[in-house]
Ligand code: ADP
């Protein structure tokens with residue numbers, strides 16, 4: 001897949017050449033899970049996998065959206081876009097046009113064609129890749145000159161308010177702002193960013209992504225319930241968000257919560273968020289000291305915390321992690337919201353416990369448990385969104 005292919009397909013679908021092609025990557029989060037919704041720290045990097053948007057401006061208010069992965073084109077009127085009115089996949093790019101217009105930018109219509117190699121629904125943020133590529137395309141077509149963080153903010157607004165998914169800021173910022181060979185350390189409170197060099201290959205390592213290809217229905221309102229629990233715990237502890245509970249005060253905070261009747265699972269939620277923020281600090285220190293191997297056990301500790309305290313893992317993710325570690329991986333954890341989706345594994349590049357052996361062990365374990373085969377691939381940190389043609 002390539003920019004040229006997207007341009008050719010655009011021509012075939014829309015009957016005229018496109019004005020340009022813009023691309024945005026999917027992402028994985030190295031560490032820092034459920035910390036962004038607690039004003040804490042996350043550490044995503046951009047995948048080499050891209051979503052391409054070939055596009056041409058229109059002046060008649062029409063928005064014609066086509067994707068190689070979806071059915072017939074959606075035809076909309078940019079002047080009449082409203083949250084909840086566009087069904088299916090077209091809500092993502094239409095939501096971006098809506099968010100740009102709501103922010104006062106003169107989008108007068110466009111023809112779009114989308115191609116993607118980011119697996120959809122695998123926790124690798126194909127939705128953010130689509131939104132950010134669309135935002136960058138519209139920015140380019142209409143000469144808006146918006147900075148990447150602002151495009152990311154509008155893309156997030158599209159997903160929250162137009163599509164109706166209450167995601168945090170991480171996915172869109174990662175897709176828009178990551179740089180080649182780095183993880184992006186993001187402070188979810190003030191959105192300040194730091195690029196931290198991360199080149200596993202230079203250290204004789206490989207980072208594997210294991211897409212379990214399962215997405216479990218969460219019967220107990222999993223995401224919203226945990227978010228509400230974190231907010232209730234922050235209120236009970238008298239802090240703005242759990243990010244404000246220092247790691248050294250964790251025991252005191254847990255004691256305080258234990259003293260409040262009916263706190264239920266709040267202590268476990270607090271323990272995860274506070275230790276996870278601390279793990280982000282520790283992984284940052286490892287990477288900045290050039291000791292990438294030392295990050296491995298921190299990833300595994302993060303998984304245990306998500307499994308036991310935050311309770312958002314599932315049998316397939318647990319199996320991916322235990323099989324990878326059993327085969328000699330340096331560290332492994334679920335990544336993303338959980339209940340399916342993907343895991344990340346840090347392994348030696350070659351040798352008896354190398355990436356190939358680890359990938360094979362995971363695949364064998366899935367077969368042994370009767371699960372559908374996972375998709376396992378190596379991922380080096382890539383560049384963020386950009387114009388490609
Ligand atoms: P994730 O972001 O983890 O991949 P989401 O459920 O947030 O999962 O987003 C997946 C949805 O995004 C798809 O169901 C589809 O509606 C939309 N989408 C993503 N990529 C494409 C694409 N290339 N073409 C059309 N729709 C896409």
Ligand code: MG
Nearest residue numbers: 125126127128
């Ligand atoms: Mg998504």
